[in-house]
Amino acid sequence: MLIFRKPIQGIERPQMEADVVIVGGGPAGMACALRLAQLIDAHNAKNPDAQLSKENIYVLEKAREIGQHCLSGALLDPRSMRELLPGFEKEAPLDAEVSEEAVYFLTKKGKFKLPITPPPLRDHGNYVISLNKFVKWLGGKVEEAGITVFTGFAGSELLLDGDRVTGVQTDDKGVDKTNQPKSNFEPGYDLKAKVTILTEGPRGSLTKQLVSRFNLDQDRNPQTYGVGVKELWEVPSGRIAKGRVIYTMGWPLTSKAYGGAWIYGGKDNVVSLGFVSGLDYPDPRLDPHRVLQVFKEHPFIAGLLEGGKMIRYGAKSMPYGGWWAIPPVAGEGWMILGDSAGFVNSQRLKGIHLAIKSGMLAAETAFQALQKNDFSAATLGTYQQKVESSWIKQELWKVRNFHQAFEHGFWIGMFHAGLQQFTGGRGLRNRYPGKPGYQLMKPLSQLPPDGGNEAHLLGSYKGDGKLTFDKLTDLYHSGTKHEEDQPSHLVIHDTSICEQRCIKEFGSPCQNFCPANVYEMVDDSAAPNGKRISLNPSNCVHCKTCDIHDPYQIITWVPPEGGGGPNYDGM
Numbered sequence: 001m002l003i004f005r006k007p008i009q010g011i012e013r014p015q016m017e018a019d020v021v022i023v024g025g026g027p028a029g030m031a032c033a034l035r036l037a038q039l040i041d042a043h044n045a046k047n048p049d050a051q052l053s054k055e056n057i058y059v060l061e062k063a064r065e066i067g068q069h070c071l072s073g074a075l076l077d078p079r080s081m082r083e084l085l086p087g088f089e090k091e092a093p094l095d096a097e098v099s100e101e102a103v104y105f106l107t108k109k110g111k112f113k114l115p116i117t118p119p120p121l122r123d124h125g126n127y128v129i130s131l132n133k134f135v136k137w138l139g140g141k142v143e144e145a146g147i148t149v150f151t152g153f154a155g156s157e158l159l160l161d162g163d164r165v166t167g168v169q170t171d172d173k174g175v176d177k178t179n180q181p182k183s184n185f186e187p188g189y190d191l192k193a194k195v196t197i198l199t200e201g202p203r204g205s206l207t208k209q210l211v212s213r214f215n216l217d218q219d220r221n222p223q224t225y226g227v228g229v230k231e232l233w234e235v236p237s238g239r240i241a242k243g244r245v246i247y248t249m250g251w252p253l254t255s256k257a258y259g260g261a262w263i264y265g266g267k268d269n270v271v272s273l274g275f276v277s278g279l280d281y282p283d284p285r286l287d288p289h290r291v292l293q294v295f296k297e298h299p300f301i302a303g304l305l306e307g308g309k310m311i312r313y314g315a316k317s318m319p320y321g322g323w324w325a326i327p328p329v330a331g332e333g334w335m336i337l338g339d340s341a342g343f344v345n346s347q348r349l350k351g352i353h354l355a356i357k358s359g360m361l362a363a364e365t366a367f368q369a370l371q372k373n374d375f376s377a378a379t380l381g382t383y384q385q386k387v388e389s390s391w392i393k394q395e396l397w398k399v400r401n402f403h404q405a406f407e408h409g410f411w412i413g414m415f416h417a418g419l420q421q422f423t424g425g426r427g428l429r430n431r432y433p434g435k436p437g438y439q440l441m442k443p444l445s446q447l448p449p450d451g452g453n454e455a456h457l458l459g460s461y462k463g464d465g466k467l468t469f470d471k472l473t474d475l476y477h478s479g480t481k482h483e484e485d486q487p488s489h490l491v492i493h494d495t496s497i498c499e500q501r502c503i504k505e506f507g508s509p510c511q512n513f514c515p516a517n518v519y520e521m522v523d524d525s526a527a528p529n530g531k532r533i534s535l536n537p538s539n540c541v542h543c544k545t546c547d548i549h550d551p552y553q554i555i556t557w558v559p560p561e562g563g564g565g566p567n568y569d570g571m
C-alpha cells in the first residue's frame with residue numbers, strides 16, 4: 001500500500017523566531033538575502049544608534065549543499081548582477097562570454113540556419129554559466145555577509161494566523177515509510193517570521209498552498225510550463241567552441257508540440273545541451289526524455305557529440321505563462337519571487353536575471369518593513385509596485401502573449417509571435433487567454449493508436465548507451481539520492497483514478513512525462529484493469545512535472561526529507 005508524506009500530527013514542535021525567512025536558496029533567494037545584508041550594513045554604518053540585525057534572517061534550502069538542486073541552461077544576462085555586485089565578472093564562475101550564436105530549423109535529416117538570429121535570441125554580452133556553480137558562489141557571498149543558510153531544510157507547511165502568513169514549518173526528519181517516527185526522529189521547526197519570502201523555483205510547494213489559500217490565481221491566466229531535460233557532455237577539443245550558442249526549432253517535435261533545444265559551449269570542452277518540451281502537448285504518450293534522445297540522433301547533433309561522453313543528467317520545469325499568469329506577489333507577511341512568481345521570459349529562455357532582480361526588489365521592501373517595523377500588506381505590497389515600475393515588467397510586458405500564441409500549434413504561433421514583435425507584444429489583442437497545459441492533453445480514443453507522425457516521440461527509450469540513453473542510465477548521472485525509508489513525497493490524492501480511469505483514458509502518462517522513472521504501472525491481477533500504480537520516490541529529481549501535468553490534477557509534490565534529491569554538480 002502506498003503511504004504518503006504528511007507532517008506528524010499532535011506533537012510539540014521547536015519554535016524559532018525570525019525577522020525574515022527566505023524559502024529557497026536559488027538565484028532569487030540568494031540575491032534577496034545578499035541585497036538585504038547590503039542594505040542593513042549600509043544602514044548600520046550610518047546609524048550607530050539604530051542598528052538593524054542580520055542575525056534573524058534565514059535562508060532555507062532543501063538541498064544538502066547550496067546549489068545542488070539548481071539546474072538551468074544556462075546563459076546569464078548580467079543586467080541584474082551588475083546592479084547587485086558591480087564588477088561581479090571579475091570573481092564569479094563564468095565559463096565563457098557568448099561569442100557566436102545561431103538558430104537552426106531542423107527537419108528529420110536536414111537543417112536550415114536562419115539567415116538572421118531573431119533579436120530575442122541574440123546573446124552577445126551574456127555568459128555561459130553552470131547555475132549550480134554560480135549559486136554556490138553567490139551563496140558563499142550571502143554567508144560571508146553574515147546571513148545563515150540552513151541547507152538540508154525544506155519549508156514544508158505555511159504557518160498562518162488568520163489571513164497573515166507567519167512563517168513556515170520545516171520538514172520532519174527521521175520518519176519511516178509508514179509515516180511513523182524513527183529513533184532518530186526530529187520534528188520540523190515552527191519558524192515564525194515577520195516576513196516570509198517564497199522563492200522555491202517553479203511550482204513551489206508552499207507557493208501552491210499560498211495561491212490556493214488566497215485564490216491568487218483568480219483573474220490571472222493559468223500558469224503554463226515547459227520541462228527541460230538536460231545532459232552535460234564532454235566533447236573532443238575544438239568541436240564546439242567556448243561561448244558558441246546554438247538554438248534549434250522543429251525536429252523531433254511536430255507542429256503540434258511547442259519546444260526547442262539549446263547547445264551552449266562551456267569551458268574545458270564541456271557542452272550543455274537540452275530540450276525544453278512545452279507541457280501542453282496533445283499526446284499523453286509523449287516522453288520529454290525521449291524527445292532529447294531522438295534529438296541527439298539528428299545527423300547535425302550526433303556529429304557535434306561524436307566521440308564525446310555524457311557526464312551529467314537532470315530535468316527541471318520552468319514557468320512559461322508570462323505576465324498575465326503572474327499572481328499578486330505580496331500580501332500580509334509574504335512575498336513571492338523568481339520562478340515561483342513566474343518571472344521568466346520564455347521567448348528568450350531566460351529567468352535568472354529576472355529572479356535576481358526580483359530578489360533585490362523584495363530585499364528593498366523587506367528592509368523598509370524592518371525599518372518601520374511594519375509587515376502589513378500595505379508595506380510589503382510596495383514590492384508589487386517596485387516590480388511593476390522596474391525593467392522586469394518592461395521586459396515581460398513585451399512578451400506577455402508569446403507562449404499563449406502557440407496554443408494552436410507551431411505555425412499559427414509563429415504568425416502571432418511575428419505580429420507581436422511589431423506591436424510591442426500586443427498581437428491581435430492586449431491579453432491572449434491561456435489554458436493549463438494538462439487540459440490540452442487528448443484521451444487516447446482521439447489519437448491514432450500508432451502515434452501517427454509523432455510515433456518517434458512516444459514511450460520510453462532504450463538508447464544505444466553511447467549517444468542515447470534509457471532513463472535509468474541518465475538518472476544515474478543526476479546523482480540523485482534520498483533517504484529510502486520515508487513515505488512517498490509524491491502524494492496521489494486518489495489512486496483509484498490512476499487505476500480505473502487514467503490507465504484507460506490517457507494510458508497513464510505519468511510513466512512517460514516523469515524524466516526519472518518514478519511512476520510505474522505494475523501487473524496486479526487484483527487491480528481493476530490488471531495494473532496498479534507503484535512509485536520509486538527515491539528516483540525523483542524534483543522537476544515538478546507530475547504536479548503540473550497530471551491530467552486529473554491529483555498529484556501533489558511535497559518536499560521529501562531535507563537533503564534528499566539530485567546532485568546537480570556543474571549543471
Ligand SMILES: Cc1cc2nc3c(=O)[nH]c(=O)nc-3n(C[C@H](O)[C@H](O)[C@H](O)COP(=O)(O)OP(=O)(O)OC[C@H]3O[C@@H](n4cnc5c(N)ncnc54)[C@H](O)[C@@H]3O)c2cc1C
Pocket residue numbers: 023024025026027028029060061062063067069070071072073074075076077131153154155156199200201202204205206227228229230274276316317318337338339340343344349350351352353355559
Ligand atoms: C532547462 C532550463 C533551462 C534554462 N535556461 C536558462 C538560461 O539559459 N538562462 C536563464 O536566464 N534562465 C534559464 N532558465 C530559467 C532559470 O533557470 C530560472 O528562471 C531560475 O533558476 C529561477 O531562479 P529561482 O531562484 O526563482 O528558482 P530556482 O533556481 O528553481 O531555485 C529554487 C531553489 O529553492 C529550493 N527549494 C524549492 N522548494 C523549497 C522548499 N519548499 N524549501 C526549501 N528549499 C526549496 C530549490 O532546491 C532551489 O535551490 C532555464 C530553466 C530551465 C528549467
Ligand code: SF4
Pocket residue numbers: 490513514515516517518519539540541542543544545546547557
Ligand atoms: S516524480 Fe514528479 S517531480 Fe519527481 S522526477 Fe518524476 S515528474 Fe519530476
